[in-house]
Amino acid sequence: MSETEYKSDYVQLLNQALESGSLYQVRQMIKTLPAAGIAHLLESSPPKARSVLWQLLDKGAEGEVIQYLNEDLQGVFLSEYDAAEVAELAIGLEPDDLADILQQLPQQVAAEVLQAMDEQDRQRVETVLSHDEDTAGGLMNTDTITVRKGHTVELVLRYLRRHDEIPEMTDNIHVVNRQDMFLGILPLRELLVSDPVTLVMDVMRTDIEAIPVSMPAEQVAQLFEQNDWVSAPVVDENGKLVGRITIDDVVDVIRDSTEHSLMSMAGLDEEDDTFAPVMKTARRRAVWLGVNLVAAALAALVIYAFQDVVDQLVYLAVLMPIVANMGGVAGTQTLTLVIRSIALGHISPSNSAWLVIRELNVAMLNGLVWAVGMGLIAMFWYGDLLLALIAGAAMMFNIVSAALAGAWLPLFLRRVNLDPALAGSVVLHTFTDSIGFFAVLVLAQVFYL
Template identity: 45%
Template sequence: MTEETPVAAETQESIAEALAKGKLKRVRRILRDLSAAETAELLEQLDEDQQQIVWDQIGDVEEPAILELLDPTLAERLQVNSDDNQLEALLDSEDETDISPIAIVREALEAGRFKRALKVFALLHPSQAAGLLESLPPGERSSIWSRLDSARAGQILVHLREEVAASLALEMSDAELLEAARQLDLDDLVDLIQALPFGPGRQLLLSMDVKKRQQLADMLSYPEDSAGGLMNIDHISVRADVKVGSVLRYLRLLEDLPDHTDKLMVVDRENRYQGVLRLSRLVTSMADELVRDVMDAEFKPLDVLMSSQEVARQFEDLDMLSAAVVSEDGVLLGRITVDDVMDSIRDDSERAIMGMAGLDDEADMFAPILTSTRRRSVWLGCNLITAFLAASVIGQFQGALEQIVALAVLMPVVASMGGIAGSQTLTLVIRGLALGQVDTGNLRVLLGKELGIGTLNGVLWALLVATVAIIWFGDLGIGWVIGLAILINLVCAVLAGLLIPLILRRFGIDPALAGSMVLMAVTDVVGFSSFLGLATLFLI
């Protein structure tokens, strides 16, 4: 302790007061104006609990200077107490009432304690770290990102949604990005380049060495959602005419096999695919057996242009862990592993659910408000068209509405019941189409069944709604008009739910995306026009 700077009594008092009220921000504001010596002195005057709390408010930058000035036992205690084990326990906990990693990181950042925030990231696996990073507002995200080392950044980068990955990659210098990219598997690198805007992506590609650049260019030539887009080229291939013993010796030379190696690929002299040799078979074979005799030649390879949906279905149907990818003429190009397939299944399902609300699953949850507004307005605009379509139908019946106000009160009921009934059929058919369980082969049976359900439910709810309407408005006529309209709308809704996805697909539009909006337009138009039309005919 080289100098003694007495801390003004009022500073001490205000700290104590802020602590008593739990106002940590004020504590930090006060601390910011103190010198290291003043802070050290202040710390020593506090009781143990207070010491720890105040210590947690001190930024990484100031820490060393203050530690030096502190009583050594106190310094040690503060450093030991702070974090690590406690942090690990917090992150491992599955208890939902505990403080979440998001809250831990954000509080740490707010307190200027970057070390603690970074420690959270260090304790997580890359994909978890990516998820956490996406959960932070952009400012905090960048400040963490700029402090991660390149190797770690690379691993995290491939797990981020495209938009987030692109924006964070662009925050890095060319050298950092190249360093991060160097750590990646080829398939991940391909994904990264595809996520980047054209310029920086090309830049990154060009900064690779010639061999890697050639491999990357090959892999980039396949569509992202094809087997070629999912494959990696880290497979190990052996020839059919060697002995198991030689294969084992060769593997021992490699020391470490690529992740997810459950089988070796067997190829001929021209690198044409012959079959696979499973490790589980390899370890149960005798050293003098030939690969040809223990390999599985029946195991079918995947065509490089096969769609990723089809790849996923094959993996699921055949319970595969990895599969070979071959060119049209049977040359082995690479392999696909189940972990990438699993990601692709998850992505597809997320895309479907987000797509139904007109959202992009690769978008950043914290994209700038203006960007998000613009994106979401597209879907609202489509909806407005269908809404005005419905309004114009209602507009045709202004005469009826003027005379019988009950029509205006009840008409949304007719439209909404149709919407729900239709969406049930729609959902069933969309799933059936996706699974290949609905096609022209059984469409008529399904149509019959759905019409039956539509009619039965139509009658059931027509009776109920009619009864309520009659009681409510004391008018028999309105009862049977609304009942009939509901029956008509439910039958039409079921029909629309069945046909819309088929028609959309014929036009190359994904029924999961546009289906429900088109359906809603149909059920609104049919619902309003049948109800108001019948009322005009019979009640006026």
């Protein structure tokens, strides 16, 4: 049984227990789940079941669970707590996770939560909150272990033994000077196998470049992927060590980026709650539907402008959607490829022109093939050679135009600081529909009537 099937069966069993009122059984089942599993269960349950499940959680588990929930659901549960309760719930959370949670609260409540925390924890969280959440500073954890390069391995080991525990996912110890300037890393594997009298400077690595605190989160994820890092140091603009980023936070960035690209094409938010109230969901989707209505109306204006042509050649109404749809598909293929390449960092000013030319060549080849196919279909349906040539030429023109738009549009949107995944799809489909209709109608007016 796959993990997905297992989770699905577990959700079904728990919901059946809830419906039957077997709350003791539900509580016992919840206790067997890790925090991430409980969060998945909450996200997979309808609102009424969620409320019951949350009340059945042990008080000490609430903080662990809430950090794994999507932002919408975090907001729902946190709204039921006052500042003191949120501060208690936050005990034991990493500063970066707590910062994410505080950003879901009203500013005044978040400030009260910070005031309720002890000074050291408050300073750590405030350090993370001072940076944009989509940068390395917003991802980092300020809990780090540092040593000096003049220390011996034996001294470092004694220093580590004084800690009750070391931060999670610690694979390296950071080496700094007296001003906390980052100098390099001491891998734990080197520490464990080195002679006790060996100096840190003799086994440390200095070829590791620290991540600037202002680096965008997606670039951080690319570096982790390229270098197979488990963790990486973060430095400020002066080279001072301010924290570290671990792979679990990078996995969240990659997942969020993937969900964002997928959901944005439909005008949805990656944090949308699957079981959110109907009115709330309807309001969110209404805006995007309105945008698409305007876009469709703009495309329809092309047909309106050539109403006389459509009246005289009614069967053009059959051919136009085919031409427009094929252009939309071709454009979407190119658009998706370019958006993916942008996300992976494969596109730069030096190669973007080459990519556009390549996509045009691909479109011309496919356009020629499917122009012939479109012409044969029109010939088979209507037995009119001229009409078949018009349909084929319109198909060729629209596919090439769509590919050009699909390649150029995301590059342009990125340059003007707009999200290509969000705006690209609706603009592209409006363009391909309009061009497809226009090509068929103009060619028919010029050569047929």
